[in-house]
Amino acid sequence: QQQVKQSPQSLIVQKGGISIINCAYENTAFDYFPWYQQFPGKGPALLIAIRPDVSEKKEGRFTISFNKSAKQFSLHIMDSQPGDSATYFCAASTSGTASKLTFGTGTRLQVTL
Amino acid sequence: ETGVTQSPTHLIKTRGQQVTLRCSSQSGHNTVSWYQQALGQGPQFIFQYYREEENGRGNFPPRFSGLQFPNYSSELNVNALELDDSALYLCASSWGATDTQYFGPGTRLTVL
Numbered sequence: 001q002q003q004v005k006q007s008p009q010s011l012i013v014q015k016g017g018i019s020i021i022n023c024a025y026e027n028t029a030f031d032y033f034p035w036y037q038q039f040p041g042k043g044p045a046l047l048i049a050i051r052p053d054v055s056e057k058k059e060g061r062f063t064i065s066f067n068k069s070a071k072q073f074s075l076h077i078m079d080s081q082p083g084d085s086a087t088y089f090c091a092a093s094t095s096g097t098a099s100k101l102t103f104g105t106g107t108r109l110q111v112t113l
Numbered sequence: 114e115t116g117v118t119q120s121p122t123h124l125i126k127t128r129g130q131q132v133t134l135r136c137s138s139q140s141g142h143n144t145v146s147w148y149q150q151a152l153g154q155g156p157q158f159i160f161q162y163y164r165e166e167e168n169g170r171g172n173f174p175p176r177f178s179g180l181q182f183p184n185y186s187s188e189l190n191v192n193a194l195e196l197d198d199s200a201l202y203l204c205a206s207s208w209g210a211t212d213t214q215y216f217g218p219g220t221r222l223t224v225l
Binding site for chain 2: 004006034036041042043044045046049089091095099100101102103104105106
């Protein structure tokens with residue numbers, strides 16, 4: 001059962017453009033939503049994360065938008081750069097002693113010149 | 114501050130064999146989680162260790178087992194390897210069983 005659905009599977013954006021990746025979740029107990037960036041041959045690296053008490057969080061060029069009623073959240077990358085080309089994963093978890101991350105299937109982003 | 118390290122980087126085994134993967138947690142972290150990432154997929158949670166005890170397990174069979182040592186490093190053991198076990202195995206560490214997990218580079222396991 002896929003509890004976190006991610007789209008699109010792949011994305012091509014021109015340099016300077018906005019990259020938008022969307023995720024939807026099913027488990028209403030989820031209360032932590034991180035985004036991870038993964039380069040080939042590397043482990044995922046935490047990019048930015050949000051909790052459902054806020055609707056938006058911005059860190060530099062990266063913004064998470066969160067819609068609790070729709071059970072959706074998205075990552076926006078402003079002024080996309082070729083160095084942003086990577087695979088992005090959304091994830092979700094519940095707080096507690098056995099928190100575990102449930103990941104989406106990933107979005108492969110390519111930023112062209 | 115030392116990040117999460119994993120060994121070996123790559124490993125090739127044959128079906129039916131056993132394998133042990135190792136992880137050193139980030140300095141100051143006492144919790145280690147293991148994930149399996151099949152090619153083109155997101156990581157799947159295997160289990161978590163907190164203060165040397167298993168603290169949550171995903172939908173993986175008992176032939177996946179682990180250990181955490183007093184220095185908080187960890188091992189993932191897989192018995193009776195199957196072809197579908199071929200994947201990148203990721204270790205993540207955190208302080209306590211909190212949500213912010215930091216991943217190592219992974220071990221690429223190939224089962225022939």
